[in-house]
Amino acid sequence: AQSVSQHNHHVILSEAASLELGCNYSYGGTVNLFWYVQYPGQHLQLLLKYFSGDPLVKGIKGFEAEFIKSKFSFNLRKPSVQWSDTAEYFCAVNHQAGTALIFGKGTTLSVSS
Amino acid sequence: DSGVTQTPKHLITATGQRVTLRCSPRSGDLSVYWYQQSLDQGLQFLIQYYNGEERAKGNILERFSAQQFPDLHSELNLSSLELGDSALYFCASSEGTSGPDEQFFGPGTRLTVL
Numbered sequence: 001a002q003s004v005s006q007h008n009h010h011v012i013l014s015e016a017a018s019l020e021l022g023c024n025y026s027y028g029g030t031v032n033l034f035w036y037v038q039y040p041g042q043h044l045q046l047l048l049k050y051f052s053g054d055p056l057v058k059g060i061k062g063f064e065a066e067f068i069k070s071k072f073s074f075n076l077r078k079p080s081v082q083w084s085d086t087a088e089y090f091c092a093v094n095h096q097a098g099t100a101l102i103f104g105k106g107t108t109l110s111v112s113s
Numbered sequence: 114d115s116g117v118t119q120t121p122k123h124l125i126t127a128t129g130q131r132v133t134l135r136c137s138p139r140s141g142d143l144s145v146y147w148y149q150q151s152l153d154q155g156l157q158f159l160i161q162y163y164n165g166e167e168r169a170k171g172n173i174l175e176r177f178s179a180q181q182f183p184d185l186h187s188e189l190n191l192s193s194l195e196l197g198d199s200a201l202y203f204c205a206s207s208e209g210t211s212g213p214d215e216q217f218f219g220p221g222t223r224l225t226v227l
Contacts, residue, residue, distance in 0.1 A: 032213065043115065044203065044218040051213035090156060098209045100146055100169055101216060103156035 002027045004091050006104035013081050013111050021076040021107050023091035033074040034092040034101065035065055044090065050074065051097075061085070083113040116140065117206050117219035125225045131192040134222045136204030138185055144168070144209030145187040146216060147179060151200040162187055163209050194226045 007022035025031060035047040048059025055067040065076045074091060088108050092101040116139035126132055138145050147159040149172075158171035162181035173179075176194075181187040191198060201223050205216040 034215070036218075043220045044205075045115070046215055046217075049213075049215055092156075097214050098144060098163070098168075098207065100158040100161055100171055101148075101205075102158070103148075105155045 004104035019078040115217040119219035134189040138206030142206035146205040148203045
């Protein structure tokens with residue numbers, strides 16, 4: 001069965017620090033990869049997605065992620081975080097368009113000003 | 114605003130009761146997904162409907178059921194509620210086509226079972 005692992009449960013950073021959140025998935029075939037963000041009290045919003053093509057994907061709010069097929073990884077990065085980035089971040093995967101997402105457990109990011 | 118609406122926003126009920134959660138997908142989206150978010154299990158897929166038909170089932174209990182109506186809105190019915198059913202229930206919708214598509218999430222319904 002597919003699974004998604006997010007290595008960091010809680011990350012605490014100061015403003016302007018760089019961010020990298022790890023995500024690994026287990027599935028041998030073609031996958032679609034996503035990062036969602038959930039701000040406190042809000043719904044999930046899509047940060048970025050990878051379907052095919054350039055493995056370096058740029059998303060909203062300055063986030064990017066790199067798909068490394070050989071490592072089954074899709075890590076999320078941001079060069080300089082802001083206080084407003086405080087949220088929970090979820091990595092998700094599906095193996096085919098139009099199918100359910102498998103989510104990681106999430107990483108809580110706390111940014112202090 | 115994702116365009117996906119869910120009602121009610123909060124629901125408080127007692128064990129043994131039955132509740133119905135409602136979801137309206139984005140205009141034009143044919144697929145509706147239901148997910149449950151709890152502290153211990155994280156975000157888990159429950160069930161998917163596509164254009165009125167059940168398409169896939171995930172970790173959905175037998176006490177739970179869902180349907181999608183001709184106008185494409187969907188309802189999730191939870192019965193014989195237990196304390197452990199307390200969670201945030203999200204609905205998501207997507208075009209559901211064969212090409213790459215993304216899921217848009219609603220604001221969720223927070224269910225508290227006392």
